[in-house]
Amino acid sequence: MSLRIRRSGEVFCAALAEEEDGDMYIDDNLHYYLSVEKEVLRTYPEPEHTEKGGQWFWRHEAPEGMQDNFGTFRGVCFDCGIPYSGAKWVEAVIPDNVWNDIRPKGSAEGCGLLCINCIAGRLSEIGYREVPVWLCGTEPLIAMQGDPASRIDCSKESLETGDK
């Protein structure tokens, strides 16, 4: 998900709001940082998010009705509910046209949230095969290509002192 900030300071989901003169565009990475890591941006859970035009709010300016979402609303997988901000989330990105065939009902084009397992499940259900996937921001994992038999050494960094 990416965002646009209007000259007025209002923030919208880029896929749900038409571009206007003077918009500042915020890409996925910065959006993730602001909404998940720093939690300074908030919005309504779906389907309200889409119904209300994809508006996001700076934490200190969020409307009364949204106060309940503070601390309770975090992005979760639409199908299984695992949290986007959790340690088990593996960020998987698939081509936009494929995503639009499986994205959760009620979410706008390019929006919505599914974990990698539920993405695979939905793809299988409708007969997709060999869909390319990009894995990004998946710490502690890094995506590799090629034969898994050609293993490289991994180490546990600073989790256990005295580890060689």
Ligand SMILES: [Zn+2]
């Ligand atoms: Zn899921």
